[in-house]
Amino acid sequence: MNISQEKIDSLNAVVTINIKPEDYQARVDKAIKDHAKKAKIPGFRPGMVPPAHIKKMYGKSILVDEVNNLLSDTLNNYINEQQLEVLGQPLPKMDDTKQYNWDFADDFEFNYEVGLAPAFEVDFSSKDKVTQYVIKADKETLEARIKNIRKSYGKMTNPDVSADGDVLYAELVQLSPDGSVFDGGVSNTTSVRLDQVQDEKVKKSLIGLKKGDEVTLDIQKAYNNDATRIAAILKVDDETAAELKSNFRLTVKNVNRLEESDLNQEFFDKLFGEGTVTTEEEFRAKITEEVESMFAQDAERKLQNDLYKLAIEKATFQLPDEFLKRWLKATNEKLSEEELTGGYDDFAKNLKWTLLENKIIKDNKIEIKYEEVFALAKRRLDAQFRMYSPQALSEEQLGQYTVQYLQNRDEANKIFEEVKAVKALDYLKSVVTLDKKEVDAKDFSSVE
Numbered sequence: 294m295n296i297s298q299e300k301i302d303s304l305n306a307v308v309t310i311n312i313k314p315e316d317y318q319a320r321v322d323k324a325i326k327d328h329a330k331k332a333k334i335p336g337f338r339p340g341m342v343p344p345a346h347i348k349k350m351y352g353k354s355i356l357v358d359e360v361n362n363l364l365s366d367t368l369n370n371y372i373n374e375q376q377l378e379v380l381g382q383p384l385p386k387m388d389d390t391k392q393y394n395w396d397f398a399d400d401f402e403f404n405y406e407v408g409l410a411p412a413f414e415v416d417f418s419s420k421d422k423v424t425q426y427v428i429k430a431d432k433e434t435l436e437a438r439i440k441n442i443r444k445s446y447g448k449m450t451n452p453d454v455s456a457d458g459d460v461l462y463a464e465l466v467q468l469s470p471d472g473s474v475f476d477g478g479v480s481n482t483t484s485v486r487l488d489q490v491q492d493e494k495v496k497k498s499l500i501g502l503k504k505g506d507e508v509t510l511d512i513q514k515a516y517n518n519d520a521t522r523i524a525a526i527l528k529v530d531d532e533t534a535a536e537l538k539s540n541f542r543l544t545v546k547n548v549n550r551l552e553e554s555d556l557n558q559e560f561f562d563k564l565f566g567e568g569t570v571t572t573e574e575e576f577r578a579k580i581t582e583e584v585e586s587m588f589a590q591d592a593e594r595k596l597q598n599d600l601y602k603l604a605i606e607k608a609t610f611q612l613p614d615e616f617l618k619r620w621l622k623a624t625n626e627k628l629s630e631e632e633l634t635g636g637y638d639d640f641a642k643n644l645k646w647t648l649l650e651n652k653i654i655k656d657n658k659i660e661i662k663y664e665e666v667f668a669l670a671k672r673r674l675d676a677q678f679r680m681y682s683p684q685a686l687s688e689e690q691l692g693q694y695t696v697q698y699l700q701n702r703d704e705a706n707k708i709f710e711e712v713k714a715v716k717a718l719d720y721l722k723s724v725v726t727l728d729k730k731e732v733d734a735k736d737f738s739s740v741e
C-alpha cells in the first residue's frame with residue numbers, strides 16, 4: 294500500500310492512497326469467515342455455512358466494506374503520523390474515469406481533498422485595549438427590585454376600587470354585535486391582571502371598578518391580538534382565540550391586590566436569616582450587592598464578547614474557504630446554498646477563534662484539569678436542578694450526577710471546550726489592557 298500527499302497550496306492538499314489486493318485480502322477473508330459463522334441460511338446448520346458460499350452471495354459488499362474500513366484507518370493513521378492539522382474532514386475526490394470490477398483482484402486508487410489549518414502568529418499585548426464595565430445599580434433598577442421582593446413576601450388584600458397593578462377576579466361573557474349575550478358563546482370566570490393589559494385605553498377602563506361593576510372589553514385590543522394569552526384567559530384553544538372578534542362583558546367578582554411587605558424585622562429575617570439584617574439601610578445595601586452581582590455577570594459576558602471580537606480582528610490569517618464550504622455541504626445535506634452563504638462568515642469566525650484558542654493554550658502551556666471540568670459540570674447541573682426544585686441536592690448526590698453526566702462523551706467534550714474557552718479568555722485578560730469604566734444599568738443596556 295502506498296500513500297502520498299500533494300500540496301496544492303499552504304491551505305489545501307490531496308492525499309492519494311493506492312491499495313493492492315495483498316493489502317485487503319486478509320481482512321476480506323476474515324470478514325467472510327466471521328460472516329459464515331453468524332449467517333442463518335436455509336439448507337445450512339447455524340455456523341456451518343461454507344465461506345465460499347458467503348463469498349459468492351455477499352462477497353462484493355463485504356469487499357466494499359473492508360476496503361472502506363481500510364481506507365478510513367489508513368487515512369486517519371497518516372494524518373496522525375504526519376501531524377497534519379486538518380480542518381473539517383477529508384473529502385473523497387470523485388474521478389469518473391476510474392472503474393473497478395470489485396472482483397478481489399483490483400488495484401485501487403483513492404484521492405482525498407484535505408483542508409489544512411494555517412500557520413499563524415497573533416501578538417496580544419498591553420497595547421490592545423478593551424473596556425471592562427463595572428455596572429452600578431441605578432435608583433430606578435434598585436427600587437424596581439425592592440418593590441418586586443416586597444410584593445413576593447407581601448399579603449393579598451381586597452380593596453373596594455381597582456388600581457393599576459391589581460388583579461380583577463371577573464366573569465367574561467361573549468357578546469353579540471348588538472351588545473346582547475351571545476347564545477352558546479365563550480365564557481369563563483378568571484383572573485385578569487391589569488399589568489398584562491397592553492392597550493392603555495383598555496387598561497384605563499378597568500381602573501376604578503368595584504365589585505359587581507360591568508364593562509365591555511375588546512379582548513383582542515386589550516392583549517394586542519396575542520392568541521396564546523387570550524386562549525389561556527378564556528380557556529379555549531389558540532385557533533379559537535385568534536378567530537374571536539366579539540367584545541366581552543366583564544363583571545367584577547372581586548378586586549385583589551398584593552400589598553408590599555413592610556420593611557420590618559420579620560421581613561428581613563425571612564429574606565436573610567434571623568438577625569443578619571436589622572435596618573432598612575442594611576437591607577438596601579444587601580439588595581444593591583445582589584443586583585450588582587447579577588450585573589457583574591452581564592459585564593463579564595460583555596467583556597468576553599469584546600475579547601473575542603478583538604481576537605477575531607487580529608486574526609488576519611486565511612482559511613481554506615472553498616474546501617470548507619464543500620465540506621459543510623457534504624456533511625449537511627439539507628443545507629441550502631442561501632443558508633451556506635448567509636452563515637459561512639459566522640462559521641469562519643468561530644473556527645478562527647477555535648484555532649486562536651488552541652494556539653493560546655498550546656503556546657502558553659495552559660493545563661486543563663479534570664477537576665476544573667468536573668467543577669463546571671457540577672455547577673451547570675446544580676443550576677438545572679434548582680430550576681425545578683427549591684430544595685438543593687446534597688453535595689454527594691450532585692457529585693454522583695456529575696460523574697454520570699461526564700460519562701457521556703459529547704456532554705463531557707462540551708464542558709471541556711467551555712473550560713478551554715474560559716482559560717483562553719483569562720489569558721487575554723492578563724495580557725491586554727482592561728480599561729475599567731463605571732456605568733449604571735440603563736447606560737450599559739445601550740452599549741454596543
